Amino acid sequence: MYSTIVIGAGQAGLSAAYHLAKRGVDILVLDANPGPGGAWQNRWDSLTLGATHHIHPLPDFPLENQDSTRPASAVVKEYYGEYERRFNLPVRHSATVTSVTRLENHFEVHADQLYTARTVINATGTWSNPFWPVYPGQFDGPQVHTNGFISPSQFSGRVLVVGAGASATQFIVQLREAGVDTLWSTRRAPDWREFAGAEWGLDVERQVNERTRAGLPPKSVVGTTGLLLNEKMRAGITSGALVSRGKIARLESDAVVFDDGTREKIDAILWATGFRHAHRHLRNLKLHTEAGGIVMEEDGVSASAMPGIFFVGYGASASTLGATRAGRKAALAAAKYLGDAT
Numbered sequence: 001m002y003s004t005i006v007i008g009a010g011q012a013g014l015s016a017a018y019h020l021a022k023r024g025v026d027i028l029v030l031d032a033n034p035g036p037g038g039a040w041q042n043r044w045d046s047l048t049l050g051a052t053h054h055i056h057p058l059p060d061f062p063l064e065n066q067d068s069t070r071p072a073s074a075v076v077k078e079y080y081g082e083y084e085r086r087f088n089l090p091v092r093h094s095a096t097v098t099s100v101t102r103l104e105n106h107f108e109v110h111a112d113q114l115y116t117a118r119t120v121i122n123a124t125g126t127w128s129n130p131f132w133p134v135y136p137g138q139f140d141g142p143q144v145h146t147n148g149f150i151s152p153s154q155f156s157g158r159v160l161v162v163g164a165g166a167s168a169t170q171f172i173v174q175l176r177e178a179g180v181d182t183l184w185s186t187r188r189a190p191d192w193r194e195f196a197g198a199e200w201g202l203d204v205e206r207q208v209n210e211r212t213r214a215g216l217p218p219k220s221v222v223g224t225t226g227l228l229l230n231e232k233m234r235a236g237i238t239s240g241a242l243v244s245r246g247k248i249a250r251l252e253s254d255a256v257v258f259d260d261g262t263r264e265k266i267d268a269i270l271w272a273t274g275f276r277h278a279h280r281h282l283r284n285l286k287l288h289t290e291a292g293g294i295v296m297e298e299d300g301v302s303a304s305a306m307p308g309i310f311f312v313g314y315g316a317s318a319s320t321l322g323a324t325r326a327g328r329k330a331a332l333a334a335a336k337y338l339g340d341a342t
Contacts (some may be wrong), residue, residue: 005117009091010038012312013123015327032096037077039127045071092240097281117195119334121310126275137251142268152178157267168272193226216293
C-alpha cells in the first residue's frame with residue numbers, strides 16, 4: 001500500500017509528487033499519457049512557446065533559455081520528462097485510472113492493475129473531457145474540437161469558430177493568416193479586458209475559490225478572467241475577424257443560422273468550447289453536489305465530504321501558476337493527514 005497515489009502527471013501532479021517525495025512520503029504517480037508532458041503533449045504544433053500564456057516552472061527546476069518559436073508541446077514534454085528523471089519521481093505512464101473506491105481506511109485505485117493508498121491526490125485536469133454543445137439541427141461537414149486541432153491545413157473554405165475563450169481567438173487569427181475565411185460565434189459578447197497587476201490575479205482566485213467552497217462547478221477560465229486585449233487582438237477586432245456574430249440559433253447541413261436570423265453557408269466547424277473536469281473515475285466516491293461541483297475546504301485542495309482525497313488543477317489551481325502552488329498545498333495537506341491518521 002502506498003501512502004499517496006497521485007493521479008495525473010501534469011503541472012499540478014508533478015508539483016505534488018515532488019513535495020511529497022521531498023518529505024519522504026511513499027508515493028506513486030499514475031498517468032494516462034504514453035509519456036511525459038501532461039496535456040501539453042497533445043497541443044497543436046503551431047502553438048509555440050512564445051504564443052502561450054506563461055508556463056510557470058515546476059518547483060526547484062527553472063524553465064529558462066527556451067526557444068520561444070518551438071512548439072510548446074515539445075518544450076513541455078522535454079521539460080516534464082527531465083523533471084521526472086532529475087527528481088526520480090515514480091511516474092507510471094499509460095496507466096489510465098478507471099475508478100477509485102473508498103474503503104474503511106484506504107482507497108482502491110483501479111488502473112492497469114489494482115493499487116491501494118491511504119490518500120489520493122487527483123490531478124487529472126480537463127483535456128480528456130472536451131465539451132461539445134448541442135444546438136438544434138445538424139451540420140453535415142467536418143467538425144473538430146480544440147483537442148483535435150492540429151493546424152489550419154485541416155480546414156478549407158469557410159470555418160465557423162465557436163467559443164468565447166482564448167483558444168477561439170487564437171484559432172481565428174491562425175486561420176485568417178493561413179487564408180481561411182472564418183465566422184465567430186459566442187453565446188455572449190466577448191469580454192475583452194486589459195489585465196493589470198497582482199491584485200487582479202488575487203481577485204480571480206478569490207472568485208473561483210468562493211464557487212468551489214460552495215460546491216459549484218468552476219467557471220471556464222475566460223468566464224473568470226476575460227480575454228486579453230493585446231495588439232494582435234485589437235487588429236483582429238478592427239478587421240472584423242474578432243467580431244462575434246452572436247449565438248447560434250440552429251445548424252443546417254451546410255450552414256449556420258444565428259440568433260439575429262441571418263444565415264451563412266459554412267464548410268466546417270471548429271468547436272473551441274472548452275472542457276469539463278475529468279472526474280468520471282471518481283464517480284464511486286459521490287463527491288459531486290447536485291450543482292455539479294465538489295465542496296472544497298478553505299485550503300482549496302481538500303474535499304470536504306471525504307478526508308484523505310485532495311484536488312489540484314481544479315478551481316483556482318487550473319492555471320499553471322495555480323497548479324504549482326496547489327501541488328505544494330495538497331502535498332502538505334496529505335502529509336499532515338497521514339501524520340494525524342497514524
